[in-house]
Structure formats: C-alpha cells, structure tokens
Amino acid sequence: MIRNKEAKTVIIIGAGVGGIATAARLGREGYRVTVLEKCEKPGGRCGQLLIEGHRFDTGATLFVIPELYAETFSALGERMEDQLDLRRIDPTYHLNFQDNSKLLLTSNRSEMQAQLETMEPGSYERMLHYLAEGRRQYTLSLEKVVNRDFRSLAEFINPGMLATFLRLKALTRHTSYASRFFRTPKLHIAFTFQDMYMGLSPYESPATYSFLQYTELSDGLYYPLGGMYRVVEALTSIAQKNGVHFFYNTPVTKILTDGGLATGIELFDGRVLKADVIVANADLGYVYSRLLPEDGEAGRINRKEYGCSTVMFYWGLDKQYPALGVHNLFFSGDYRKGFVEIFRETSMPEEPNFYIHAPARMDPSAAPAGCDTLYAAVPVGHISSRKFQDWPAIQARARTVILGRLAQVGLADLEKHIKFEASFTPPDWQERYNLSRGSAHGLSHKLTQMGYFRPQRAHLRYKNLYFVGASTHPGTGVPTVLVSARLTARRIIDDTGK
Numbered sequence: 289m290i291r292n293k294e295a296k297t298v299i300i301i302g303a304g305v306g307g308i309a310t311a312a313r314l315g316r317e318g319y320r321v322t323v324l325e326k327c328e329k330p331g332g333r334c335g336q337l338l339i340e341g342h343r344f345d346t347g348a349t350l351f352v353i354p355e356l357y358a359e360t361f362s363a364l365g366e367r368m369e370d371q372l373d374l375r376r377i378d379p380t381y382h383l384n385f386q387d388n389s390k391l392l393l394t395s396n397r398s399e400m401q402a403q404l405e406t407m408e409p410g411s412y413e414r415m416l417h418y419l420a421e422g423r424r425q426y427t428l429s430l431e432k433v434v435n436r437d438f439r440s441l442a443e444f445i446n447p448g449m450l451a452t453f454l455r456l457k458a459l460t461r462h463t464s465y466a467s468r469f470f471r472t473p474k475l476h477i478a479f480t481f482q483d484m485y486m487g488l489s490p491y492e493s494p495a496t497y498s499f500l501q502y503t504e505l506s507d508g509l510y511y512p513l514g515g516m517y518r519v520v521e522a523l524t525s526i527a528q529k530n531g532v533h534f535f536y537n538t539p540v541t542k543i544l545t546d547g548g549l550a551t552g553i554e555l556f557d558g559r560v561l562k563a564d565v566i567v568a569n570a571d572l573g574y575v576y577s578r579l580l581p582e583d584g585e586a587g588r589i590n591r592k593e594y595g596c597s598t599v600m601f602y603w604g605l606d607k608q609y610p611a612l613g614v615h616n617l618f619f620s621g622d623y624r625k626g627f628v629e630i631f632r633e634t635s636m637p638e639e640p641n642f643y644i645h646a647p648a649r650m651d652p653s654a655a656p657a658g659c660d661t662l663y664a665a666v667p668v669g670h671i672s673s674r675k676f677q678d679w680p681a682i683q684a685r686a687r688t689v690i691l692g693r694l695a696q697v698g699l700a701d702l703e704k705h706i707k708f709e710a711s712f713t714p715p716d717w718q719e720r721y722n723l724s725r726g727s728a729h730g731l732s733h734k735l736t737q738m739g740y741f742r743p744q745r746a747h748l749r750y751k752n753l754y755f756v757g758a759s760t761h762p763g764t765g766v767p768t769v770l771v772s773a774r775l776t777a778r779r780i781i782d783d784t785g786k
C-alpha cells in the first residue's frame with residue numbers, strides 16, 4: 289500500500305466487526321488508519337474466550353448470509369474461501385419443545401417433509417411457499433433497504449419505497465403472517481424464533497424477517513472452522529496488511545470538537561490524538577452520551593427503543609454430550625408471554641426459552657479430547673432505568689432453569705461435569721463493550737428505527753465524524769454490520785474527495 293504525505297488520517301474508536309471492516313476498506317484506499325480498542329483484543333460482541341483448551345465464541349455463533357461476508361472479502365482483494373474454512377451445518381437447529389418433542393430444521397427436503405407432515409398434514413407444501421416468499425423478501429430487502437445508504441428522507445419515503453414496504457409486508461406482524469401458513473403453535477415457533485437475532489419479538493417484528501428462515505434453510509447456515517472469531521482474525525490481519533495500526537487496552541474517553549468539526553480524541557491517560565476523520569464503532573448511544581459534548585442529542589438517542597439482552601454461560605465440561613447438536617433451542621411456557629416479559633417488562637420470562645451452542649460437534653478443536661465446550665444464552669430484557677433488576681438473582685435462576693431443562697432431556701449429570709464456568713449478564717455486556725443498556729443488539733429494529741430513521745451514518749453537526757456498527761443502518765448481526773462498514777467507508781471516501 290503506497291501512501292503519500294497528504295493521505296488523510298482516520299481514527300476508529302472500537303475494534304468490533306464494524307470498526308475492523310471499515311479500517312480494512314479505508315486502509316486499502318490509502319488512508320492512514322489507527323484503530324483504538326478498549327479491550328485486550330479485537331472482536332467486540334463477536335468475541336472469543338480461551339480457557340484451559342476450551343474455545344468459546346462469546347457472542348455471534350451463527351454464520352448466515354454468506355454472500356455479505358464474501359462481498360467484504362472480495363472488496364478487500366481476497367477470496368472468502370481462502371480466508372475461512374466454512375462447513376455447512378445441517379440440521380441447522382435442534383428444536384426442543386416443552387413436551388420434549390423435537391424438530392430438526394433441515395435443508396434435506398424429504399426429512400423435513402416427514403417431520404412436518406407428522407406434526408401438521410399439508411404443512412410441508414405450505415413451508416415451501418413460506419420459504420419462496422422469504423426468498424422474495426430477502427432479495428427485495430437487500431436491494432431496496434439493507435444495501436442502501438439513505439442520505440435524505442426523500443430517498444426513504446417516496447411512492448416507490450412505499451410500494452416496496454408493502455411488498456416487504458413491513459406492516460404485517462411476523463407471527464400473524466406465519467399463522468397464515470401454519471396452524472400448529474410449534475411450527476409458528478419454528479418459523480419465527482429467529483427474529484430474536486435482531487433483538488426483536490416476532491409479535492412486533494415485520495413479516496419481512498421471514499427472510500431469515502429462507503436464508504438459513506436455502507443458502508445455508510455455516511460454521512467457520514476455528515469459530516466465528518476466525519472472521520475477526522481474518523479481517524484484522526487483512527486490515528494490518530493494508531497498513532492499519534491497532535492499539536488494544538486503549539479506551540477513548542472523549543471526542544474533541546471545534547465548531548463543526550471533530551478534531552481528534554482524548555485517551556484514558558490524557559493523551560490527545562488528532563485526525564482528519566473520526567469513526568465511532570463504539571455503540572451509538574454510548575458515543576453520544578459519554579464521548580461527545582452534551583447538546584441534547586444523547587437524550588434523543590437514549591429515548592429510542594433498544595433490543596433485548598442475554599444472560600450467558602460458558603461451560604468447560606470434562607465429558608462430551610453428543611446428544612446436543614451445534615445449535616439447540618429449548619422452548620418452554622407461553623411463547624407470546626415470554627416476549628412480553630422480555631420486551632415490555634424488561635425481565636427474564638418466568639419460563640424462559642434458551643439456546644445452547646456446542647461447537648465441538650462440528651469442530652473438535654473447540655474442546656480438549658473427551659471434553660465439551662458449551663455456550664448457553666437466555667434472552668432477557670435490557671437494563672432498565674425504571675425498575676430494579678436483581679441481576680445476580682436473575683443469573684442464578686437462568687442457570688437453574690437451563691440445568692433443570694437439560695436434565696429433562698437426559699443430560700442430568702451435566703452440572704457435575706462442569707470444570708469451569710464464565711458468565712455474562714446485561715451489566716457485563718454494558719461494562720465490557722460500553723453497550724447502551726447492556727443491549728446485545730443495540731437499537732431495536734422496529735419499523736420507525738429502520739433505514740433513514742436509524743441515526744445517521746454521519747454526525748449532523750461534526751462533518752468529519754462518522755458511525756459504524758449494530759446501532760446504525762442496516763443494523764445488528766455480523767453480516768449486516770459488514771454492510772454498515774461498506775456504507776460508512778463509501779461515505780467517507782465520497783466526502784473526503786478521493
């Protein structure tokens with residue numbers, strides 16, 4: 289990479305997926321890029337824990353929409369196949385219902401047909417129709433919403449876009465849409481639960497998100513050998529190859545401003561660094577309330593709706609549990625009530641659903657021989673300023689619920705085989721990564737916080753300050769954040785006249 293003396297300097301605050309991918313893109317274009325990260329290594333919510341030979345992805349575990357990853361690698365002059373050893377996971381999920389019946393979601397059509405027809409005659413044909421509709425939603429959302437940088441309200445709200453919203457079924461709730469295809473409550477669950485990945489309740493999310501079920505079952509759900517963290521490692525090393533400098537254990541405490549410009553940043557130790565362009569990858573609400581001068585904007589962002597959070601357990605076990613698939617969901621209690629408890633009451637449901645990830649099923653290198661590595665996630669409400677939330681008690685109850693439920697499906701001895709445990713609650717997410725309200729997914733993806741209505745990619749007053757990451761358009765999830773990085777890098781290149 290050849291740089292001249294006039295090359296613009298860029299400081300990126302945060303080495304999450306969004307910060308790293310923006311850095312790699314700008315580095316490749318000849319910008320002099322420095323990334324400052326508060327933690328000891330890159331990744332943010334796509335993080336990794338290594339304990340006694342056990343390897344855990346701490347946040348993201350599901351590799352979906354491979355085309356968006358491939359686009360990033362290709363824009364950086366690399367091939368995804370050379371960077372990641374991807375293995376398709378099928379069945380995608382082992383779903384365990386309250387009555388201990390199971391459904392294995394699979395792309396194998398005859399296996400899927402046999403299971404669905406037993407649960408609800410005729411439902412297989414209807415699923416094919418549901419997925420075909422999902423494919424339309426997917427193509428349309430990517431083209432008309434996700435891949436676009438809305439620079440004015442008129443680009444988002446116009447007769448053409450209104451027609452698009454109707455075709456995207458943006459005004460239809462996902463659960464009521466799914467009930468047009470399936471009568472059995474278990475199938476409603478099977479074809480809507482993925483909305484939780486966007487931090488949303490399927491009772492409130494638009495039917496557009498049926499594209500998630502399409503993409504998982506048709507384009508595939510993958511696992512990069514080495515874990516999701518391989519994505520972070522690959523992008524970081526490409527960024528370094530493009531001349532980007534990374535500094536860890538280096539929290540930024542302030543964005544310095546002068547009139548209509550951001551002039552630099554101040555570090556935890558008082559050092560000041562100047563740059564032509566500042567990019568904030570740290571969570572948006574935090575940036576407005578803690579790093580920028582107070583001008584009323586922080587209050588506006590904080591009044592917005594946030595997605596849910598999670599209580600996490602990372603268990604190193606001295607025994608293997610082959611009965612668990614790579615991705616397992618356990619459903620309990622009233623599906624609708626559970627979402628009300630999470631999203632309206634910001635609490636943990638009385639009978640929570642949860643997710644277990646067992647990476648060693650796909651990749652033996654995730655655990656020492658004869659051992660297992662398990663990740664358990666219980667969706668819960670985010671931190672609320674309006675009520676007292678007793679997180680240690682919630683965490684203890686989550687643990688009891690998971691172990692009790694696993695005992696019901698024959699894994700009664702699991703607790704006594706736990707060698708060590710790590711755990712995150714919403715306050716841990718907040719403290720470790722500066723996530724507003726400890727929300728795992730940032731600003732909610734409800735309709736009024738999408739597209740142009742999500743906070744702007746460039747700060748309205750400080751003309752050289754940009755944002756990238758889950759709380760910006762298009763939203764949360766690693767592939768989506770990669771799009772955010774593409775749009776932010778493009779905007780910077782356009783604005784700085786390269």
Ligand SMILES: Cc1cc2nc3c(=O)[nH]c(=O)nc-3n(C[C@H](O)[C@H](O)[C@H](O)COP(=O)(O)OP(=O)(O)OC[C@H]3O[C@@H](n4cnc5c(N)ncnc54)[C@H](O)[C@@H]3O)c2cc1C
Pocket residue numbers: 301302303304305306307324325326327330331332333334346347348349350351352538539540541569570571598665720721722728729756757758759763764765766767769
């Ligand atoms: C439990 C969980 C499960 C998930 N599962 C999936 C999944 O299966 N698949 C998927 O695609 N996505 C998943 N996601 C979502 C995905 O991980 C995130 O959307 C994505 O990683 C967010 O990246 P980001 O760059 O926006 O932000 P972040 O990851 O939040 O990165 C921001 C970085 O900024 C740093 N920072 C903050 N403040 C400062 C400061 N003052 N100075 C310096 N640095 C600072 C933080 O430490 C962090 O490293 C999951 C998320 C969670 C939490």
